[in-house]
Amino acid sequence: MSFLLDPLAFLVVGYLAAKVNYLALIFEQHINSRGRSRRNLLIVGAVVISIFWLYSSLLYLGIIPFPWPLTRWYGGTVWMLNSGLPLGLTRSSTTDAAAILVFASYPFWYYLGTKFGLTSKVQRERKIRERNKILTELVRTAFPRGGPIPPSADDVGAPRKAVQLLEKIPPAYEEGLTILLFVFNSRLTVLTFTRRWRRFVDLDRDRTSTREKRKYLESWESNPFLLGALKFLELVLAYSYYTNDGVWKYIDYNGPSVPDDPPWLRQVS
Secondary structure, eight states: OOTTTHHHHHHHHHHHHHHHHHHHHHHTTOTTOHHHHHHHHHHHHHHHHHHHHHHHHHHHTTSSOBTTTSSOOBOHHHHHHHTTSSOOOOOOHHHHHHHHHHHHHHHHHHHHHHHHHHHTSOOHHHHHHHHHHHHHHHHHHHSOTTSSSSSOTTTTTHHHHHHHHHHHSOHHHHHHHHHHHHHHHOHHHHHHHHSOOSOGGGOOSSTTOOHHHHHHHHHHHTOHHHHHHHHHHHHHHHHHHHTSHHHHTTTTOOOOOOOOOOTTOOOOO
16 A cells, blocks of 8 residues: 555554454354454454555565556555655655654554444444334334224334334344344435435334335335345334234234243343
């Protein structure tokens, strides 16, 4: 890279490493394994920094040109000092001293990137509130007032039941569903399917309507790549709605056959 671009590159690499590591720990069910998380980031950092140190040092010393091993664009020293800009800097004892300082700062920029990646996660309490809001709107969209079955989600308390279910399932699955809900709600995902720069919860400015939300939900249902992910959410939606006795008479069901609670169910008071 170059002295101008390397710090930015380490910020990006550190940020992405923290995010990818966070997701990997969730889906490997090691979300509480802080020691493992720190070790993973240290290993990635050591490898990336070593590569940058070696490559950038060879460039600065003029041993290889940029972008070796591809066709030469710039001399290595010229590229490291000027980054392709008409700055006119040349190597001297002053730039040598500055280069040592910049090289020494590489671990700091990587560390700062990982901190951005880790602290950019919404705080636990705020994340749960936002997740519950998304889940509530999703349940209301799936079972709106005036739907094929007269009771709406709100009429039978389905949103509250869906939230309670996420509080009882194992933490790893809760985290996975929470991430899926945030992806479902993100402006970028909504923009991809609706061409609207809004979150899912902000669709339908008329709060009595769920037309836009339903259209967005149908776009997920019609996508073969997203349908599998949506099925996990639909299980939560179906549980929250169809396990209410206010719905049973409309589906010709006379009452529940209640099994023993599964061993993973956490009792939450």
